[in-house]
Amino acid sequence: MIRGFYRAGLLPITPRGPFHAMSQPTLPMSSKLTDPKRPDVEWHISHEPSDKEWDGFVARDRESQCEQTSMWGEARAAFRWKAWRVIVRKEGRILGGAQCFEFKAKSIIKVGYICRGPVIEAGVEPEWIWDAILWAVRQRGILYVALSFPYWGDEILPSFLNRGGLPRPPQMPPAVWTQATSVIDLAPDEDALAEKVRKTTRKHIRRAERAGLTVVEGSSEDLERFNSLMLSLCRRRGVSPNVPGDTFVALLWSKLAPAGCCKLLLSKLNGETISSMLLITMGAWVRAWRIGWSGQEEKSFPNDLLYWESVLWAKRHGFRHFDMGGIDRRDADELAAGRPPEGSFHCSITFFKLGFGGNILRMPGEYCYFPNPALRFLFRTVGCRLLENQAVMRALLGLYSRLFPRSGG
Numbered sequence: 001m002i003r004g005f006y007r008a009g010l011l012p013i014t015p016r017g018p019f020h021a022m023s024q025p026t027l028p029m030s031s032k033l034t035d036p037k038r039p040d041v042e043w044h045i046s047h048e049p050s051d052k053e054w055d056g057f058v059a060r061d062r063e064s065q066c067e068q069t070s071m072w073g074e075a076r077a078a079f080r081w082k083a084w085r086v087i088v089r090k091e092g093r094i095l096g097g098a099q100c101f102e103f104k105a106k107s108i109i110k111v112g113y114i115c116r117g118p119v120i121e122a123g124v125e126p127e128w129i130w131d132a133i134l135w136a137v138r139q140r141g142i143l144y145v146a147l148s149f150p151y152w153g154d155e156i157l158p159s160f161l162n163r164g165g166l167p168r169p170p171q172m173p174p175a176v177w178t179q180a181t182s183v184i185d186l187a188p189d190e191d192a193l194a195e196k197v198r199k200t201t202r203k204h205i206r207r208a209e210r211a212g213l214t215v216v217e218g219s220s221e222d223l224e225r226f227n228s229l230m231l232s233l234c235r236r237r238g239v240s241p242n243v244p245g246d247t248f249v250a251l252l253w254s255k256l257a258p259a260g261c262c263k264l265l266l267s268k269l270n271g272e273t274i275s276s277m278l279l280i281t282m283g284a285w286v287r288a289w290r291i292g293w294s295g296q297e298e299k300s301f302p303n304d305l306l307y308w309e310s311v312l313w314a315k316r317h318g319f320r321h322f323d324m325g326g327i328d329r330r331d332a333d334e335l336a337a338g339r340p341p342e343g344s345f346h347c348s349i350t351f352f353k354l355g356f357g358g359n360i361l362r363m364p365g366e367y368c369y370f371p372n373p374a375l376r377f378l379f380r381t382v383g384c385r386l387l388e389n390q391a392v393m394r395a396l397l398g399l400y401s402r403l404f405p406r407s408g409g
Contacts, residue, residue, distance in 0.1 A: 035088075035131065041095070043132040045139065046085045049074050054085055055259075057094045058119055063150050064283025065116035068099045071255040076101055078251055079244040081113070086136035088129055096120035096129040102140060112137060112145035113174060118156070126156040130163055138371045145369050148176050153364040160367065164376055168368040176366055177242065180332035182358035184322040186315045193315065196357025201304055208305035211269070211297070215309035218264035218276060220257070223250050226264060226276045229292025236295060243290070249278065256280070262289075265310055267302040274302045277310055284320035286310070291325075307356060324353040332360050 035041035046054070051070040058068045066072055073083025080103060087097040098117035104110045118129050137145050146168060149157065157165075184193070194202065218226070227249055234241045243249060256262040263279040263286075275293035279286050288310060293303060307324075314322045328347035335341060345351045354360075370376040 033135065035128070037131070038128065040090055041128060042089050043135060044087045044089065045136050046087055049077070049083075051085065053094070054087060054097070054099075057121075059283045061119050061283065062122070063116070063119075063152065064285045065119070065150060066256070066261060066280045066282045066287075067115040068117050068119050069261075069282070070099070071259060071261065072252070073099055073101070075248065075252040075255050076244065079248065081244075084136075084140070086132050088132045094121070095124045098129070098133050100133075100137070100140075100142075100145065102142065110140065110142045112140070112142045114145060114147045116148055116150050119150070120156060126159040130156075130159050134163055134369065134371070137369065142371060143375070145371075146172070146174060147367045147369065149364045149367065151181075151361055151363060157364055157367075160369075164373075165367050165369050166376070166379060168366040170366075172366075172368060178326035178363070179329035179365070180327050180360060180362045182324040182327055182353050182356070183361050184311060184324070184356060184358040186311070186320050186322055190312065190315060193311065193357065197308070198355035198357070201308075201355035204301035204304035205308050208267075208301045211300035213267055213269050213274070213297070213300055213302050213305050215265055215267050215306055218266045218273075220250070220253060222264055222266060222273070222276065223253060225266075225273050226278060226290075226292050229273070229276055229294055230290055231292070232295065233291065233293045249290075263313070265306060265313065267306040267309075269297060269300070269302070275306050277306055279310060279314075281314075281317075281319065285323060286314035286319045286321070287323040288325035303352075304355075307353075311356060322358070324356065324358055327353055327360070329362070332362050335360060336362065 031045045031047070033043045035043060049070065055069045055071060058064060058066075070083065070085070073085075076083055081101040082103070083099055083101055085097055085099045088095045096119055098114050098119065100117075101113045101115065102110060103112075114133075118133060120126060120129050147160075147165075184196075186193070188196075197205075227246070230241055230243075230249075253262060253264075261280065261282050263281055264276060265279065266273045266276045268274065273294075274297050275291065277291045278289050280289045281287075288307070291303070291306070296302075311322050327350040328345070330346045331350040341354070370379055
């Protein structure tokens with residue numbers, strides 16, 4: 001059977017057998033290479049902790065996904081996920097690339113995660129960038145890389161699949177909740193934005209104002225309170241906070257705030273902070289990244305006011321898009337298929353966020369890549385069936401959680 005795999009070209013021919021390439025890079029380690037198909041294009045792997053040129057390129061992208069910046073990479077590095085970037089240039093100009101988070105378990109197994117990448121300049125063929133990314137993954141000796149595509153990743157998906165990329169079953173780590181979101185176009189004036197808000201949501205906002213709630217900007221001194229409110233909200237929802245560790249928020253703030261890429265807003269009543277929201281700001285975008293709430297003043301609707309004032313803050317500071325930060329994919333699919341918006345929702349968060357008048361945006365899904373052809377073949381043929389077995393799945397997830405730290409964010 002193994003010989004048949006060799007003849008079919010499914011296994012690499014190596015001096016130590018077909019699976020030697022699983023833990024070894026297939027090319028000599030190098031940080032730079034000329035594109036074999038395009039002599040005027042250069043690929044470069046950057047290990048620099050801070051890369052302002054790349055961050056500027058990400059900020060100019062139509063999505064401006066902060067998870068692709070070196071600033072985000074510096075924050076994640078403290079939690080054992082090393083960030084590196086593969087950058088594609090032509091005559092010195094950046095055409096595209098991706099930041100990959102890499103973790104090495106037991107000094108043997110390397111896995112990678114590309115979050116909301118790659119980033120590609122308008123007009124550049126996706127193939128140019130994918131060739132470089134997959135080369136870099138092989139260079140780094142990575143066994144398995146997971147990809148959460150950019151919002152408009154459908155446009156670059158076919159060329160990835162043509163190069164051996166695979167859909168990632170929901171059982172495969174990492175778990176990614178944000179499969180759809182609601183985005184508010186901030187181009188209209190404030191009155192027009194208010195007209196798009198659901199009538200009951202506008203009523204809640206007015207009630208919060210009459211109750212004396214106000215929204216103010218916070219500072220680094222308020223991060224401890226934000227963390228406690230976030231934990232409080234998660235406990236009431238019965239979930240764990242989707243952040244890598246207790247100190248991640250403060251570390252992320254230390255990297256993003258000096259560049260003007262985050263803002264903390266607080267809803268207050270009689271001087272006490274009732275709820276708070278951390279906004280990620282980059283390029284034309286503001287994203288409601290995380291929210292915390294004590295559970296107090298529920299009938300005064302502090303979070304309706306907090307979200308609305310966050311939208312107005314983004315509008316008044318010249319941003320073009322406000323990302324509400326994730327809605328349930330089942331609701332998004334059904335609403336896109338024509339389900340009446342007044343119908344029942346799978347998740348109350350979806351109903352709440354859509355009340356602010358945004359447009360539903362569905363992500364292209366989760367994908368993965370195995371650089372080793374043998375593993376790729378095995379995953380295609382038997383991997384998905386194995387993942388349907390509950391006992392196998394529990395064993396794999398237990399092993400993954402022991403070997404690798406949380407990769408979210």
